[in-house]
Amino acid sequence: MRTIGNWRIYGLVFSAVFLLSGCGFKDIDKRLFVVSIGVDLAKNSSKKYLISLKFAIPSASKDQPNEFSIVSEKADSMSEAVRILKTKVDKEIDFSHAKVIILSEEVVKTSGNAGIYYWFPRRRDVQGIAWVAIGKPTAQDVLNVKPKSEQLPSNAIFLALGKDGSETPYIIPSLLFDFKYRLIERGIDPILPIIEAQKQIFEINSVGLFNKSHMILHLAPEETKMLNFLKSKEEKSAIKLTKGKTTVVIDTQQVKAKYKIHTPKGKDPYIKFEVSVKGRLEETNRRVTNNQLSGYEKAAEKSLNKEFEDLLVKIQKADVDPLGFGIRYRSRHFNNDDWQQWKRIYPKITFKVVTKVKITDTGLIE
Amino acid sequence: MNRYYLYLILLNMLINVIMFVPKILIEYRYNGAVMGTLIAIPIGFSLNVLFTKAITKFPEKGFPEIFARSRKRWIINLLFGIISFAAFTAGLISLLGFVDILRRFVNPEMSFMYLLSVFLAGILLITKLSTERVMYLLEIVLFLNTPLILFIIFKAFTSDYLVWDSILEVGTHLFTKPSLKAIAAASYIFAGYTNLIIFNRIIKGKIKGWNFIMVFFLGLFNLFTTFFIPIGFHGSDGAQEYLYPWISTSDSLRLVYSPIERVIFLFLIFYMGITLMSVSVHWHLSYELIKGTYKESKKKDWAVLAVFACISVACALFFHTLLLNKITVHWMLSRFGLEIIVVGLFYIWARRQKT
Numbered sequence A: 001m002r003t004i005g006n007w008r009i010y011g012l013v014f015s016a017v018f019l020l021s022g023c024g025f026k027d028i029d030k031r032l033f034v035v036s037i038g039v040d041l042a043k044n045s046s047k048k049y050l051i052s053l054k055f056a057i058p059s060a061s062k063d064q065p066n067e068f069s070i071v072s073e074k075a076d077s078m079s080e081a082v083r084i085l086k087t088k089v090d091k092e093i094d095f096s097h098a099k100v101i102i103l104s105e106e107v108v109k110t111s112g113n114a115g116i117y118y119w120f121p122r123r124r125d126v127q128g129i130a131w132v133a134i135g136k137p138t139a140q141d142v143l144n145v146k147p148k149s150e151q152l153p154s155n156a157i158f159l160a161l162g163k164d165g166s167e168t169p170y171i172i173p174s175l176l177f178d179f180k181y182r183l184i185e186r187g188i189d190p191i192l193p194i195i196e197a198q199k200q201i202f203e204i205n206s207v208g209l210f211n212k213s214h215m216i217l218h219l220a221p222e223e224t225k226m227l228n229f230l231k232s233k234e235e236k237s238a239i240k241l242t243k244g245k246t247t248v249v250i251d252t253q254q255v256k257a258k259y260k261i262h263t264p265k266g267k268d269p270y271i272k273f274e275v276s277v278k279g280r281l282e283e284t285n286r287r288v289t290n291n292q293l294s295g296y297e298k299a300a301e302k303s304l305n306k307e308f309e310d311l312l313v314k315i316q317k318a319d320v321d322p323l324g325f326g327i328r329y330r331s332r333h334f335n336n337d338d339w340q341q342w343k344r345i346y347p348k349i350t351f352k353v354v355t356k357v358k359i360t361d362t363g364l365i366e
Numbered sequence B: 001m002n003r004y005y006l007y008l009i010l011l012n013m014l015i016n017v018i019m020f021v022p023k024i025l026i027e028y029r030y031n032g033a034v035m036g037t038l039i040a041i042p043i044g045f046s047l048n049v050l051f052t053k054a055i056t057k058f059p060e061k062g063f064p065e066i067f068a069r070s071r072k073r074w075i076i077n078l079l080f081g082i083i084s085f086a087a088f089t090a091g092l093i094s095l096l097g098f099v100d101i102l103r104r105f106v107n108p109e110m111s112f113m114y115l116l117s118v119f120l121a122g123i124l125l126i127t128k129l130s131t132e133r134v135m136y137l138l139e140i141v142l143f144l145n146t147p148l149i150l151f152i153i154f155k156a157f158t159s160d161y162l163v164w165d166s167i168l169e170v171g172t173h174l175f176t177k178p179s180l181k182a183i184a185a186a187s188y189i190f191a192g193y194t195n196l197i198i199f200n201r202i203i204k205g206k207i208k209g210w211n212f213i214m215v216f217f218l219g220l221f222n223l224f225t226t227f228f229i230p231i232g233f234h235g236s237d238g239a240q241e242y243l244y245p246w247i248s249t250s251d252s253l254r255l256v257y258s259p260i261e262r263v264i265f266l267f268l269i270f271y272m273g274i275t276l277m278s279v280s281v282h283w284h285l286s287y288e289l290i291k292g293t294y295k296e297s298k299k300k301d302w303a304v305l306a307v308f309a310c311i312s313v314a315c316a317l318f319f320h321t322l323l324l325n326k327i328t329v330h331w332m333l334s335r336f337g338l339e340i341i342v343v344g345l346f347y348i349w350a351r352r353q354k355t
Helices: A002-019 A078-086 A105-109 A114-122 A139-144 A155-162 A176-184 A221-230 A290-317 A325-332 A338-348 B003-015 B021-027 B033-055 B073-105 B112-127 B131-157 B164-171 B180-202 B209-234 B245-250 B263-291 B298-318 B321-352
Strands: A031-041 A049-056 A068-075 A092-094 A100-104 A131-136 A191-197 A202-210 A215-219 A237-243 A246-262 A270-284 A350-359
Touching (some): A049 A078, A068 A139, A078 A114, A100 A105, A105 A202, A131 A139, A131 A176, A139 A191, A221 A237, A221 A290, A246 A325, A290 A350, A325 B164, B021 B033, B021 B321, B033 B180, B033 B209, B033 B321, B112 B131, B131 B180, B131 B209, B131 B245, B164 B209, B180 B321
Parallel strands (some): A031 A092, A031 A100, A270 A350
Antiparallel strands (some): A031 A049
8 A cells, every 4th residue: 555655645646747837849840941051251341241041841742852941041140040031941950950051162272260150069959060161163053053963952063072972082071070170279270171062963072171260272173082082981992094105994892001200300301102003994995904913003103192291281271181191290298388389390391102013904804 | 906996086076066066166266266266276175185195094984883982972973963064065965956946947836845855855765775775776877977068068178158268267367365264165075085985895805006196187287177167158357257157058058959049957957866866865874874873763863864954954944156256265264274184194103013
């Protein structure tokens, strides 16, 4: 009997919980889900930015699942824009599915946008794992593209950046938390992929390199691929090389890169890169036998060394550090002024790249 | 291995994420947290061993039973009061912290009081159960949640975005003067043994050396994860900007092929159970100690629980996150001091007892 008495009291306590007024849980049909966010500079206006939100429109039939609408607003700040955008739509704006943030090229080239960049991680409902990318020519154009193969709004960008769909060495994706990490951390700088909007497709094959406030350098597709090799994040790729009159293409299966910063006393500091490439021959315009492969390996090593070094020097001249040499230097030195030291060292450091290429065979035929 | 003993320790190791331990450690990362952590390991571990050795001399007895025949009642009552207050506030901090996290990330429109009262109802229900049942419940909750939390930690360790250079950069600040606050916060990881004050009632026999080795390595791994993984994700310069470093870290993980892509929600769901049990265990300890100061009385029991509920509601009205964070730092310091005093006194007292 005693336990039953106890349970009655608990019952009372529990039912009191339901008396409390809970408010504000909105049903899913009263919410509008933002799938991607675009930030442009406003034209012909006193306001600074043009913020566009791309909403997925749920439809009853399965025939048109990729319908969307884009609503834009000019404002001086992100939060202002969102508040005004709320008055333009009938439902509650929900950011929890916003998976892509597109900053237009104009925005990233000007400095002083930290407020916008920080707005995203500050908001609790924007995912830390949202992708950040640069939109070309404008962010709005990128949002407007509707590829034929796309099944859900913005899904094409998700698949391309997430590498769930196509895998290519020309894309270096960047997540929001990583972008913020690189904006703050001394010794490593952000890299953002550039999405170029064309009529019905996207082209994502170059990246923009940032310093701590704005984009400094634009890398061409081939340079992007090289940078990706140096990050050793991408394995499936192709390397083209010419030896004499023959041009061959190597299909790589494995690319590994590691580096070490050497600061010998009394001598000039240098960074030694060791890159190993393993792959097989995929295409050639003349006959290549298996015996000749070592010659092509040598040629490939030579041309890759040059390309890597050129890229590294280009990055160094622009005074950006996307590979994180600075943080590597800081992490290997115990003194407190290692960052000041590194800032003196970096502009005059030299790069030595040693590439090892291994071509396993010439495919199914010689 | 005595699994009940390990559960109690493991519970504290898991809950430190909610108890602002990562936040405190990361705040002092350049100012002595690394050395502090290294110092906290032997201190926390030896306190753990000393206390466990001492209390297992009284098999199946909690503090109230051990001191039942003591003559100087007022000293015992004072001691019980202080320990009970410390345990209660430990539970309160994690409860308020977690309710705040839930409201922030899951449903910002929900009122704080509503969430808190749902939690309170559950916690008070568990608090009032017998010690054995609390333990069984703890076992179930840990059994369900720990493997999944370990999976998330595994994902974090193997993530492409974990930058080891940033972790090492903080490691290079090893030789700065250790900060006391960091030591206090880091030693909290090992503080699970304090639950033995009551939970020794269900621990049979001696606790063998194996358990201590387990505790040592678990603690080492746990401290490393708590402190360094957020730094690896958010940077040696950037990690301190986050209000809840570990929650933000779980938001930085992506499970591509899982039904829920955002790890943060999985993480919060797992931690809901862990927090519920942690608060319940702390409050059970607090409740049983207070019960030990008076003769059995139903009315007083309920009064104690009512006071618990009222204090939590009052604190919920008064504290906001930043204030809670500040107070936790001081709480950690006082807990650290109290722990050393209690363990020291009890160890000396227990040695004098004939067993």
